[in-house]
Amino acid sequence: MTAHPAPRRALVVTAHPDDTEFCVAGTVMRWTAAGAEVTYCVLTDGDNGGYDTALPRQSIGPLRRAEQRAAAGYTGVREVRFLGHPDGRLEPTMELRRDIVRVIRQVRPEVVVLPSPEINWARIADTHPDHRAAGEAALRAVYPDARNPFAHPELAALGLEAWEVSEIWLIMGPTPNRFVDVTDLFERKLAALRLHTSQTAHLDDLKVLLHRWQTEHAVAGGLPEGRLAEAFQVVRLG
Numbered sequence: 161m162t163a164h165p166a167p168r169r170a171l172v173v174t175a176h177p178d179d180t181e182f183c184v185a186g187t188v189m190r191w192t193a194a195g196a197e198v199t200y201c202v203l204t205d206g207d208n209g210g211y212d213t214a215l216p217r218q219s220i221g222p223l224r225r226a227e228q229r230a231a232a233g234y235t236g237v238r239e240v241r242f243l244g245h246p247d248g249r250l251e252p253t254m255e256l257r258r259d260i261v262r263v264i265r266q267v268r269p270e271v272v273v274l275p276s277p278e279i280n281w282a283r284i285a286d287t288h289p290d291h292r293a294a295g296e297a298a299l300r301a302v303y304p305d306a307r308n309p310f311a312h313p314e315l316a317a318l319g320l321e322a323w324e325v326s327e328i329w330l331i332m333g334p335t336p337n338r339f340v341d342v343t344d345l346f347e348r349k350l351a352a353l354r355l356h357t358s359q360t361a362h363l364d365d366l367k368v369l370l371h372r373w374q375t376e377h378a379v380a381g382g383l384p385e386g387r388l389a390e391a392f393q394v395v396r397l398g
Contacts, residue, residue, distance in 0.1 A: 186342025192236030260301035276333030339381025
């Protein structure tokens with residue numbers, strides 16, 4: 161699926177810093193190389209994460225923001241927005257929906273990439289409650305909120321007009337239908353992920369794990385032996 165045309169503008173919504181690098185960085189690199197404007201919207205600062213107990217907890221959020229900005233820049237993404245909602249306690253509240261709608265109406269993307277709100281029992285380690293909450297909130301923000309001119313009137317009062325997203329790309333879901341070949345981008349994807357040092361510096365087997373996951377996606381997508389892929393469920397809206 162490497163020949164699938166890149167969108168002009170795309171928004172990637174994730175729960176935590178590093179979610180994008182684990183799941184979609186190869187696809188993002190293909191898009192930015194083709195001239196797409198990609199914006200990251202990270203709902204939490206990931207301040208409950210990390211493995212180094214010597215680091216003061218109050219330093220984790222700023223550190224993870226810096227890591228995400230560095231990884232985004234490496235993949236060609238110039239804009240990262242952090243919404244600052246509580247890590248580990250994310251819920252699809254109306255407040256969170258409104259905050260995502262604000263970003264959608266500002267960025268005006270054709271495509272929104274978001275976590276699947278469904279549980280994938282085959283890959284339960286991917287199904288963090290924050291991921292599912294982020295997916296549910298982002299899905300509701302895309303449809304119906306962002307396109308409804310009467311939803312969140314406080315945003316309309318700021319001049320943010322309704323916007324219709326054309327496609328959503330679900331990640332970490334149980335029923336993917338698009339597999340993007342990222343074989344030639346694997347080392348760059350791995351390098352972007354390693355920029356999240358607070359999360360990955362202790363993982364000696366990170367390359368092996370990432371290679372295995374991308375191989376599983378490629379096999380599921382029917383790609384030739386030896387290829388690596390990222391997996392999505394693509395849904396057209398309207």
